[in-house]
Amino acid sequence: MFEIKEKKKLAHLVTLLRVKAPRIAEKRKAGQFVVLRLNEHGERIPLTIADSDPVEGTITIIVQEVGKTTALLSNKLEGDAILDVVGPLGRPTHIENYGTAVCVGGGIGTAVTYPIGRALKEAGCKVVSVIGSRTKDLLILEDEMRSVSDELFITTDDGSYGHHGFVTNVLEEFIAGKRKIGMVIAVGPVPMMRAVAQVTRPHGILTMVSLNPIMVDGTGMCGSCRVTIAGQNRFVCVDGPEFNGHEVDFNELIRRNRSYLKEERMAMEEFVYHEGARCYERRGD
Amino acid sequence: MDPKEAKERMKIPRQDMPEQDPGERVRNFYEVAYGYTPEQAVTEARRCIQCKTPLCAAGCPVGIDIPWFVRLIAEGKFVEAAWKLKETNGLPAVCGRVCPQEDQCEKVCVTGKRGKPVSIGRLERFAADYEREHGETAIPEIPRRTGKKVAVIGGGPAGLTVAGDLVKRGHGVTVFEALHTPGGVLVYGIPEFRLPKNIVAAEVEYLRRMGVEMECNAVIGKLETIDELLSGGFDAVFIGTGAGLPYFMNIPGENLVGVYSANEYLTRVNLMRAYEFPEYDTPVIRGRRVVVVGGGNTAMDSARTALRLCPEEVTMIYRRSMEEMPARVEEIHHGAEEGLKFQFLTNPVRFVGDDEGRLKAVECVRMGLGSPDESGRRRPVPAEGSEFCMDCDVAIIAVGNGANPLIPQTTPDLKLTKWNNIVADGETGRTGKKGVFAGGDIVRGGATVILAMGDGRRAANSIHEYLTTGVW
Ligand SMILES: Cc1cc2nc3c(=O)[nH]c(=O)nc-3n(C[C@H](O)[C@H](O)[C@H](O)COP(=O)(O)OP(=O)(O)OC[C@H]3O[C@@H](n4cnc5c(N)ncnc54)[C@H](O)[C@@H]3O)c2cc1C
Numbered sequence: 001m002f003e004i005k006e007k008k009k010l011a012h013l014v015t016l017l018r019v020k021a022p023r024i025a026e027k028r029k030a031g032q033f034v035v036l037r038l039n040e041h042g043e044r045i046p047l048t049i050a051d052s053d054p055v056e057g058t059i060t061i062i063v064q065e066v067g068k069t070t071a072l073l074s075n076k077l078e079g080d081a082i083l084d085v086v087g088p089l090g091r092p093t094h095i096e097n098y099g100t101a102v103c104v105g106g107g108i109g110t111a112v113t114y115p116i117g118r119a120l121k122e123a124g125c126k127v128v129s130v131i132g133s134r135t136k137d138l139l140i141l142e143d144e145m146r147s148v149s150d151e152l153f154i155t156t157d158d159g160s161y162g163h164h165g166f167v168t169n170v171l172e173e174f175i176a177g178k179r180k181i182g183m184v185i186a187v188g189p190v191p192m193m194r195a196v197a198q199v200t201r202p203h204g205i206l207t208m209v210s211l212n213p214i215m216v217d218g219t220g221m222c223g224s225c226r227v228t229i230a231g232q233n234r235f236v237c238v239d240g241p242e243f244n245g246h247e248v249d250f251n252e253l254i255r256r257n258r259s260y261l262k263e264e265r266m267a268m269e270e271f272v273y274h275e276g277a278r279c280y281e282r283r284g285d
Numbered sequence: 286m287d288p289k290e291a292k293e294r295m296k297i298p299r300q301d302m303p304e305q306d307p308g309e310r311v312r313n314f315y316e317v318a319y320g321y322t323p324e325q326a327v328t329e330a331r332r333c334i335q336c337k338t339p340l341c342a343a344g345c346p347v348g349i350d351i352p353w354f355v356r357l358i359a360e361g362k363f364v365e366a367a368w369k370l371k372e373t374n375g376l377p378a379v380c381g382r383v384c385p386q387e388d389q390c391e392k393v394c395v396t397g398k399r400g401k402p403v404s405i406g407r408l409e410r411f412a413a414d415y416e417r418e419h420g421e422t423a424i425p426e427i428p429r430r431t432g433k434k435v436a437v438i439g440g441g442p443a444g445l446t447v448a449g450d451l452v453k454r455g456h457g458v459t460v461f462e463a464l465h466t467p468g469g470v471l472v473y474g475i476p477e478f479r480l481p482k483n484i485v486a487a488e489v490e491y492l493r494r495m496g497v498e499m500e501c502n503a504v505i506g507k508l509e510t511i512d513e514l515l516s517g518g519f520d521a522v523f524i525g526t527g528a529g530l531p532y533f534m535n536i537p538g539e540n541l542v543g544v545y546s547a548n549e550y551l552t553r554v555n556l557m558r559a560y561e562f563p564e565y566d567t568p569v570i571r572g573r574r575v576v577v578v579g580g581g582n583t584a585m586d587s588a589r590t591a592l593r594l595c596p597e598e599v600t601m602i603y604r605r606s607m608e609e610m611p612a613r614v615e616e617i618h619h620g621a622e623e624g625l626k627f628q629f630l631t632n633p634v635r636f637v638g639d640d641e642g643r644l645k646a647v648e649c650v651r652m653g654l655g656s657p658d659e660s661g662r663r664r665p666v667p668a669e670g671s672e673f674c675m676d677c678d679v680a681i682i683a684v685g686n687g688a689n690p691l692i693p694q695t696t697p698d699l700k701l702t703k704w705n706n707i708v709a710d711g712e713t714g715r716t717g718k719k720g721v722f723a724g725g726d727i728v729r730g731g732a733t734v735i736l737a738m739g740d741g742r743r744a745a746n747s748i749h750e751y752l753t754t755g756v757w
């Protein structure tokens with residue numbers, strides 16, 4: 001059992017959890033993730049490790065409520081426990097001094113961009129970050145990103161905060177400004193990563209993206225996480241999660257991520273009907 | 286045994302094992318076969334003529350003293366029979382169910398020369414079940430602790446066998462398992478209706494009671510490397526990580542929604558219990574028309590699992606003919622009884638999807654049989670112009686598994702074959718790396734439970750020797 005040490009609400013439907021997992025905390029590097037299962041009936045879902053504290057023996061995960069499992073997880077309280085946490089999985093981000101590195105985070109993806117940005121900063125990069133969300137209330141980790149960035153740009157789709165527009169608008173301007181970019185790392189919703197890759201492709205800028213396919217085991221055993229990279233089948237859990245964005249078949253990933261929409265909706269409805277009220281009551285919302 | 290008595294015994298007909306009716310069982314996940322009653326077991330055991338040089342035992346990969354345990358059953362000493370089995374086989378309740386006895390002990394049993402062989406597997410299963418159900422599992426006396434510690438990587442049959450054998454000799458054993466439950470293929474692959482999970486759980490619990498530590502959620506190569514285990518207090522390491530990497534066919538459309546590897550499909554349904562969705566959270570696409578590609582045990586298990594999720598039709602597509610199918614005869618028979626359809630001498634060439642990227646059909650080609658290949662089986666060759674389409678919304682690919690790369694990636698000094706299997710000595714399980722042993726599917730490629738256990742047993746012997754003498 002893995003105890004929840006701290007819980008913090010970051011934005012509407014976005015929650016930060018600090019979980020006791022000393023051995024994972026000690027080993028984990030930027031870019032890696034865990035697979036967790038909440039209870040005996042639970043499914044196994046992957047979540048990025050946003051941060052870790054080897055001294056305290058904790059890892060930080062950031063969850064957005066999108067379905068039953070993430071809703072249940074967000075409704076856990078400090079002192080509650082998670083049944084299974086396995087990790088650190090995936091390959092760590094390749095970190096080197098790229099000169100200027102641009103970190104693009106969309107929505108909850110910023111939780112992944114943050115540790116990578118920090119590692120790039122520590123490696124001597126000049127870190128320029130662009131983080132965006134639909135609206136101001138959904139923006140997360142602004143202070144954290146500022147602390148690891150030389151420059152920080154913020155965008156909201158509705159213009160309620162920062163630049164009015166998408167992260168790609170800022171990125172385009174930045175590229176047009178003729179500043180030399182060593183690499184771009186983009187993490188967020190798949191359409192956003194696809195758009196970033198489209199922006200950088202004509203300029204030949206190395207663009208890494210962190211993929212989030214549906215996983216089961218997370219160890220290379222099932223192939224649920226396969227994506228087409230440069231025409232080849234690759235398993236994100238062992239070969240990724242980061243790949244060259246110019247080689248990823250994003251459309252396939254989008255389609256595969258919709259495999260269980262019907263089932264997910266059904267599980268969520270069932271959950272809200274049976275347990276939702278009780279959970280929210282307990283949380284005091 | 287005097288010849289007259291033997292003759293009498295040979296006249297006893299082989300006892301059938303009662304089974305759930307096919308129409309009934311195809312709607313549930315309960316075990317297909319009920320097992321012998323004590324009376325049936327005694328009658329069946331009496332069919333054994335107690336050969337002086339028993340061929341059956343020679344046909345058993347772990348050399349079980351078959352006539353001995355069968356005689357104990359004939360005498361009504363069921364618990365003693367189970368203990369006898371456990372001297373050589375740590376998982377008799379499992380092996381009695383899943384071993385291909387028709388290719389091993391029962392294939393060579395003398396009574397099979399004239400009539401039908403003694404049902405050795407069913408008797409093994411009976412004795413083991415009897416012992417477990419009557420709560421008479423005896424914990425053997427554990428000798429004084431040696432102070433040595435062994436890390437076993439992978440909680441499948443190979444790893445569990447090593448763990449049991451070494452803990453009985455007083456060594457400290459920790460099993461590191463990547464998944465949340467030990468058992469390997471026994472829990473994530475082989476379905477409930479063929480091997481109930483509580484049987485595997487009971488075996489694991491038995492090992493725990495003997496003092497084996499089970500650490501689940503521990504992916505070696507990620508959480509810790511082999512070198513870290515060796516420098517962190519373990520005196521030896523056994524790698525039994527199985528053949529876990531599913532192969533795909535590399536044909537167009539393989540990543541459409543609805544196309545699964547057998548591993549994924551079986552893991553969702555068996556380990557994660559998708560058949561009880563939404564009671565359990567993991568979904569699986571049930572489909573209306575399901576095709577399964579392959580002809581082995583894994584394909585057969587996938588097909589029979591699919592049947593139980595109530596689609597309109599499940600069809601197996603196999604590129605050779607029925608005779609060449611590697612799946613067990615008994616399972617093919619069970620599948621056919623349950624309504625499974627077959628397309629032999631057929632191979633998929635392309636999956637076809639709809640606008641949303643969901644599978645809607647598979648295009649296949651007919652195969653002819655050419656000249657024999659290195660396995661002695663005739664090589665299937667596509668018949669030009671014979672392409673045809675079959676509607677389907679779920680396809681399960683069961684064309685074999687390769688070796689998982691996580692351990693080799695972080696242990697560069699392990700020697701690998703060109704298929705990425707770990708190279709280990711067949712007799713001792715030693716790899717080229719000091720203190721590191723390996724066995725089971727990670728060495729052999731996809732094989733069988735009993736061969737993995739045999740490897741485990743031999744490796745345990747040589748680990749024990751290594752720990753006692755210190756000589757590599
Ligand atoms: C669907 C199916 C049906 C089968 N039916 C039969 C049958 O009827 N009869 C028969 O005899 N054989 C059958 N087999 C084959 C048989 O199951 C295998 O040969 C046998 O399980 C191999 O045992 P093993 O211990 O080597 O590996 P496995 O059973 O594969 O166990 C390996 C274990 O190691 C774990 N692991 C992997 N990597 C790591 C890591 N890095 N760190 C920690 N743990 C790790 C895995 O999670 C797994 O639990 C079947 C196989 C399948 C897939």
Ligand code: SF4
Nearest residue numbers: 333334336341394395
């Ligand atoms: S070969 Fe058959 S008859 Fe002979 S001892 Fe073995 S089981 Fe009995």
Ligand code: FES
Nearest residue numbers: 218220222223237
């Ligand atoms: S999640 Fe199963 S192989 Fe990647």
